[in-house]
Amino acid sequence: MQSFDVMSEPLKCCICLDDFTRPASLPCGHCFCLGCIGEYWRILKAYRCPLCKALFPTRPQLKTDQTPQPQNAASPLKAGEVPCDFCPAKRPAVKSCLVCLASYCDAHLEPHYQSEDLGRHLLISVVKNLEDSVCRLHGKRLESFCSSDRACICAMCAQTEHRGHHIISIKREAAKKKSIIRRRSLKVQRAIQERQSEVEKIKHSDLSVQDKEPIKQLQEEIAELQERNTELQQLSQTEDNLHLVQRFLHTAL
Numbered sequence: 001m002q003s004f005d006v007m008s009e010p011l012k013c014c015i016c017l018d019d020f021t022r023p024a025s026l027p028c029g030h031c032f033c034l035g036c037i038g039e040y041w042r043i044l045k046a047y048r049c050p051l052c053k054a055l056f057p058t059r060p061q062l063k064t065d066q067t068p069q070p071q072n073a074a075s076p077l078k079a080g081e082v083p084c085d086f087c088p089a090k091r092p093a094v095k096s097c098l099v100c101l102a103s104y105c106d107a108h109l110e111p112h113y114q115s116e117d118l119g120r121h122l123l124i125s126v127v128k129n130l131e132d133s134v135c136r137l138h139g140k141r142l143e144s145f146c147s148s149d150r151a152c153i154c155a156m157c158a159q160t161e162h163r164g165h166h167i168i169s170i171k172r173e174a175a176k177k178k179s180i181i182r183r184r185s186l187k188v189q190r191a192i193q194e195r196q197s198e199v200e201k202i203k204h205s206d207l208s209v210q211d212k213e214p215i216k217q218l219q220e221e222i223a224e225l226q227e228r229n230t231e232l233q234q235l236s237q238t239e240d241n242l243h244l245v246q247r248f249l250h251t252a253l
Contacts, residue, residue, distance in 0.1 A: 038113025
């Protein structure tokens with residue numbers, strides 16, 4: 001079997017600007033990392049070449065390297081890393097799929113970038129507890145929000161326990177939560193600026209050293225506010241709408 005010929009000169013993927021990882025060739029002849037072009041198409045929601053802008057009406061068959069990839073011994077998982085659900089060696093996962101409810105390493109994620117059907121699945125940054133995406137009562141995906149009970153629910157919940165309640169989509173509730181987070185973040189940033197301004201006024205005043213002791217208290221308040229603002233920023237960048245809503249409900253901000 002012939003191995004994939006990228007070119008005689010070693011090149012880098014123009015998406016990640018790094019050496020090719022599992023190179024994949026498009027019908028137009030341009031080559032990218034399989035994961036890079038898969039993510040590019042998933043975000044763009046169109047099958048276009050990033051270089052020549054060639055547009056493909058349907059997902060093209062990618063020509064990939066069929067040479068077996070070397071399987072290096074897996075290093076122990078670092079703190080915070082989630083293991084791939086399909087790796088006997090438990091390599092770190094790089095993406096989680098909200099349809100398959102599984103997490104995948106680079107190698108086992110490839111079918112999601114190759115297959116038309118799997119390509120429609122929603123891939124997000126790795127999530128440690130994917131079971132939180134499933135209704136514990138009915139075993140179905142949590143895809144709605146009950147405003148009456150402030151709870152994430154599945155389709156069966158909406159027809160049974162929450163029947164007649166005010167129910168909206170998770171996407172709509174996430175948009176509302178993001179708006180609240182933005183307002184809170186701006187309020188915190190203003191509070192930080194006000195305290196920083198107070199500190200500068202005290203520093204440039206003619207007061208004695210004893211009268212400048214409030215600076216320490218103000219700096220402590222600034223540090224607390226900055227930490228809170230960081231939490232708000234991280235929450236606003238949560239990739240999955242469901243997890244954003246869940247984190248908002250269980251985070252004291």
